[in-house]
Amino acid sequence: MLTTLPSTGTDWETLRSELIEMKKLDVDWRRGRLPAYIYYYDENLRQVQSEAYALYGVENALGAGKVFKSLTAMLADIGGMAFDLFHAPAGAGMSFTSGGTESLFEAIKTARKFFRIKHPGHSGPLNLVAPMTAHPAVNKAGEILDVDIRRIEVGPEHRADVDAMAAAVDGNTIMIFGSAPCFTFGVFDPIAALGRLALERGLWLHVDGCWGGFISPFAKRLGYPIPDWDLAVPGVTSMSADIHKFGFASKGASLLVFRDEAMKAYERFEYGSSWAKGTYVTPTFLGSRPAGAIASAWAVMRYLGWEGYMATTKATMDATMGFIRGIDAIPGLRCLRPNGESNLFGFVSNDPAVDIMAVADLLDKKGWATGRLHRPLGIQQGVNPVHLPIVGEYLDDVREAVEQVRASGQTGAFKDGTY
Ligand SMILES: Cc1ncc(COP(=O)(O)O)c(C=O)c1O
Incomplete structure (x- = not known):
């Protein structure tokens, strides 16, 4: 273990060997010993993923749209591919985030702002109604955003109990939530029924496809019994899908897709003109953002098709x-x-x-x-x-x-x- 910054540098060849040696401390994921964390197909794909990341290892996606027009172009391509894959209607919007946790956080933050604007003067404590099986990132977002997460017991197959969720909804509910599928059991919540509930009660429905987003469309075409879960389902307001899971991009890549691009206006953060440098705007949570994650996602999606x-x-x-x-x-x-x-x-x-x-x-x-x-x-x-x-x-x-x-x-x- 190092205890000070070395006074002189070490050559890359030595460091590279040390990194490879250090990997021996880890669980042997290449031999399938891990049930999560790792998404790996073959060395060719890993090379595309890693080299694309490295090519953009220095650029900063905070400057996308301003000085790094290449990133804007890549984001447009990623959005176009995602809209098609997830049956988004014309006028949909997409945010590229650092992972499932940020996608869920951003969805909840946006729904909260939208709720507040829709209900001016509303003063009650806000809540979100989710099945027990929702990913803990929902509670993390709830803790930060001061939104009470109402976790509702699931039905016999570990799927969301839509009637019980409907009963938990009240005038302070900013969102109902379903997983496609949930990380615990791998089952899909009944998204179509949740969509009907959302439409009947005027609620924001977020579908968490962080795990399944980049596997379900293909598994369905292979003939597996994948229920409808994405923006093809009426009533789904937003959905998330992680490219850094079964999209096989380097870590730091997830998508938050809104049925209506107008929602992005409620997502963006803006700090006004009193700052000495003027207005500061970010589309998502992060300030400086890894451009490598965008380049890696773009390259891998195109490489695989x-x-x-x-x-x-x-x-x-x-x-x-x-x-x-x-x-x-x-x-x-x-x-x-x-x-x-x-x-x-x-x-x-x-x-x-x-x-x-x-x-x-x-x-x-x-x-x-x-x-x-x-x-x-x-x-x-x-x-x-x-x-x-x-x-x-x-x-x-x-x-x-x-x-x-x-x-x-x-x-x-x-x-x-x-x-
Ligand atoms: C269904 C689901 N949602 C959210 C997440 C959180 O994603 P991340 O670890 O990329 O933040 C995961 C992670 O496994 C997940 O499976």
Whole structure:
């Protein structure tokens, strides 16, 4: 560990070797040991992603539209591709953000401002109604923006209970929220029904497609049972989709898409003329923004196109279905829904002699970083193409762990903070 800034510099070759060496400290994601964080297809794609980022490693997207016209052009292309992919009507608007968390934050901040303008003089405490399965970034935004997050119990398949959500809506509700799919179980909330509720009650509906946005359109074309979830659904006001997940861009890339571009006026931040340099404007939360993330997203989306995304999605869904079928065939285990709706799933024990947390502990010991659920107790796995070659190896280890737990009576406990 360094304790001071070195007085002289170190050559890049040495540093490069050190970085490669340091990676040995990490979980071996290339061998599919991680259930999240990593979205990787092959070295060619990684090269495009990284070189595009590096080409714009110095530019600053705060200057997009002013001094970096190339970034404005790239953002227009990304918007055009996204509008088509997500069935946006004419007049839609898009913001490029640093990730799912910022997209959700910006959606909620914009809905809050829109609500205040629509209801002048409104003074009550504001709230947002979301299913229990919504990503915690919603609560992070609520904490910062002083919006109470009303999390409502979900129905039997872990999908939003629309009637219960409707009952929780009141005159202080700035937004209703659905996931497509949620990160916990990989199921889609009933977006069409939420859209009807939004239209009936004049509510802002945000659909969180951060995980699924860049996999669902392609999985649907491959024949997987993906429900309608994007701007094709009447009543959806805004949606988010992360290019830095299954879009395979470098980290720092997500999209917030508004049905109506006019909403961007409520999103932008402007600090007025009293500042010595005059008016300062940002479209999203960040000030200086990584131009590399925009260049990487632009390059990767063009490099892959429909054909490439169909290939990355096929590899991902083949691996997912391999896991699900294999786990369902292991006596004592049962996969939670969905089957083929997304590349995220959970599994639980249906045998009292098999403690699923003990199974997770054994898998951890075998080098798998095991994602855990606690409502219900289970194991959660997000799938990306690196998992395809190791499906059989994982299933063998799960089978062995289940047999060992059944034979030994070993028990385990839920651990917080896993993937
Ligand atoms: C459904 C969903 N929403 C939001 C997020 C937050 O995204 P990020 O980690 O890019 O901020 C995630 C991350 O996994 C997610 O799966």
